[in-house]
Amino acid sequence: MPDGVRLQKVLATAGLGSRRSCEILIEAGRVTVDGVLVRELGVRVDPERAVIHVDGMRIQLDTSLITIALNKPLGVVSTMHDPEGRPSLAQFVANRSERLFHVGRLDAETEGLLLLTNDGELANRLAHPSHAVPKTYLAHLDGRVPGSIANRLLKGVQLEDGLAKVDDFRVVDLSPQASLVEIVLHEGRNRIVRRIFDELGFPVERLVRTQIGPIKLGDLRTGHTRVLGQVELGTLMARVGM
Numbered sequence: 001m002p003d004g005v006r007l008q009k010v011l012a013t014a015g016l017g018s019r020r021s022c023e024i025l026i027e028a029g030r031v032t033v034d035g036v037l038v039r040e041l042g043v044r045v046d047p048e049r050a051v052i053h054v055d056g057m058r059i060q061l062d063t064s065l066i067t068i069a070l071n072k073p074l075g076v077v078s079t080m081h082d083p084e085g086r087p088s089l090a091q092f093v094a095n096r097s098e099r100l101f102h103v104g105r106l107d108a109e110t111e112g113l114l115l116l117t118n119d120g121e122l123a124n125r126l127a128h129p130s131h132a133v134p135k136t137y138l139a140h141l142d143g144r145v146p147g148s149i150a151n152r153l154l155k156g157v158q159l160e161d162g163l164a165k166v167d168d169f170r171v172v173d174l175s176p177q178a179s180l181v182e183i184v185l186h187e188g189r190n191r192i193v194r195r196i197f198d199e200l201g202f203p204v205e206r207l208v209r210t211q212i213g214p215i216k217l218g219d220l221r222t223g224h225t226r227v228l229g230q231v232e233l234g235t236l237m238a239r240v241g242m
Contacts, residue, residue: 004044007033010052014059015230030055057234058242060119066098067117067228067236071220078105078114089116092225103127104135104212107191112137112209113217116225125240126213132186133239134167136211137193141179141202145171149200153183157196161189164196178205213239 011022011031023041025031031038032053033045045052047061070092072078080101082088086108093100093116103115103126117123125131149169156163168184179202183193194204210217214235220226228236 004046004050006041007031007038007043007045007052008041010045010047010050010061011054011059013047013063014052014061016054016059025054054234056238057231058237059230060233060237064098065117065119065122066096066100067115067119067122067233068093068096068100068225069215069217069220069228070114070116070225071217071222072106072111072114073222074111075108077108078102089114092223104188106209110193110207110209111222112207113212113215113220114209115212115215122237122240122242125242126236128240129187131240133213134184134186134211135188135209135213136182136184138172138208138210139181139183139193139197139204140206141181141197142177142205143179143202144174144176145179145181145200145202149202152200153196157199159195159199164189164192166196182210 007026008019008022011025012019016022016025026038026041029037029039033043034051050061052059052061070089076087076089079088080090089102098118100116100118101123103117103123106112106114126133153166153169156165164187166183166185170182171179172182173180185192193207197204215228215232
């Protein structure tokens, strides 16, 4: 489009590096625009309409859209405002002007990774069962789990609302009275992790979500937030087919 913006400028504005380094990306055949490979430097695009991928990863061009990772503390409810006056998510993004909404939920007793965004399409895709985005939890259990528990979890545990299967499971640490385990599952039924281990006879003492799809909690401190960078955001968007 003759009245658009040069592709290398659009990529640089999106945080992919200097304009010259973005030109190198284009010349190397690593950039597609609306599904078409582009190698010429003179191409102009409409940043508001173009769908651009670099190395197969979607680039977010709309600078008004933002996605934030929060390490939700214990006792905070997963809502932007609680009519009962309990601590809510709003306090952690009070300095942001965007109208953010949370993706998924964590019950008040569960800590860890929660995503907040103003990107409606991303939020809808993350929430839709068809994309089955896996979520990883660290669970501190009361009791020493037996070696046979992995098979039981992978085959499925029967709950009152149906069978609950996990995608992956490993024991992180054991003591005579307690277990620390990592569990990965993609379904989002209410309190599903706690209910699974209650059914197995190992009540959850503490539960922390450490990962949503490709996004990791990492060393983000409790009660703190960080804005997802282009690479993180691109891998998340790719995971849900954007």
